[in-house]
Amino acid sequence: MFELKDYHVAYGQSEVIKNMNFTLNPKEIVAILGRNGMGKTTLMKSLIGMIPSSKGSVTLQGKELKAMKSHERVASGLGFVPQGRMVFSTMTVQENIETGLTSTKRNSVPDDIYSMFPVLQEMRKRRGGNLSGGQQQQLAIARALASEPSVLLLDEPTEGIQPSIIKEMAKTLKQIRTQRNLSIIVSEQVLSFALDIADRIIVIEKGEIVLDTPRDAVDESKIAAYLSV
């Protein structure tokens, strides 16, 4: 349903993502692994349209997204949770989630979002910037879900979050997938989290896919070797 073909991203002359091809299936969770500087964040940012792609195509349910602006991509069904959360810090929790409703017809936060993240309901009058890291991560996910995406992109969601909460997050994300019938692409450095959550693991190195394997057939030591410096 979500497909990259011959996909390239470049900053000026230097190509960061080279000739990437892959297809995401409905309700699939794919983890993209790779060391720092291998192009994970660049890939994610270009998929949501913050950085233009230089060549190739990206389609969602047959619709070409390449020429679209970020907000049009969101309206077509992409949701994005950036690295470092990027919640709107001077706005309240509720207002943060409401910004995600812009591309929908709704104007109040649907109940199921609050029931998924009860802590956000409790804190809905607080400013986003005054939440803890883990709470901000939940807020960023809730904000992305508010636009009712069919594909959710998460860029390093575990960064700066304590291990016990990482476990819980994996559970929540799987739950979201079943409840809302969406597919998830998550970029990661933490192997255990990726193995916990993903149906399929992709390893990228220097902007190219070097390994693409279903979760069940994973050779942990081989992936660990890719991730070690």
Added chain:
Amino acid sequence: MFEEYTMSELTSIFAMQGFAGLILFSVLVLMALGLAIIFGQMGVINMAHGEFMILGAYITYLTSIVFSEHLPDLFSGYFFLAMILAFLGSFFLGAFVEWSMIRHLYKRPLDTLLATWGLSLILQQLYRTIFGAREVGVSIPDWMMGSYPITDLIEVPINGIFVMVLTLFISLGVYLIMFKSSLGKQTRAVVQNRDMAGAVGINTEKVDRYTYAIGCGIAGIAGSAFTMIGSTGPTAGQLYIVDTFLVVVFGGASNLLGTIASAFTISQAQSTLEFFLSGSMAKVLTLLTVVGILMLLPQGLFALKIRR
């Protein structure tokens, strides 16, 4: 400096200068509300803000002429139509300027200073060519003339009261737009992080255009109000731009309540001091105080307390 006045004279001087200050306050608040949106929220250093105000003033002047020549029966109500036209005129000019100029400069906020300064020169010359270098005055309808005596010594002008009521409503309107409407929410999101706002589904280009245009439109209304207390000339806007920036920075750039409080402080200080000292001494004292306070509170009077 107080010796030559009796106690009751002093009271009335303070009351009347205070009231005169309130009219200045109204114009400053209207100017500053627009600028608080454009500069405080969007980060665009809009040096042409005064010219947007003067556009509103000229539109008011034109409307008054049209009414007095063709619709003398309705002259007493022309001001309301003039205000709406002034808003629309500045709004559309603002939208055009955003589209042609400002939108290319969001990543380089300091360059907006030069670009809008150039724009302000262009507009000034345009006004001079179209309306002439001489200042024009607007004739005020009868019901706004005269003043309302409170005591023997204290009188308040009716047009002053009108301008203040107007300011009150517009401040309320701006507050509702920025903090209660969905456009306001989107604006604040875009201002904080343009890329991220796009990535949650906000059409950032549209939001930028509306925000800038509304800020300019409010300056146009300020221009309408301005015609009641001063005469309109091509460069009249320049006299206000520095004061307006001062108000916005002093109030805390992203806080509307701070903007109003600081406009009040500055205009009152200015107006009361002007009576006893010369105009420039009054300005020097006001500026010194503002600079002193800003050294202690670099974020302005009211800053939001959040983790950054």
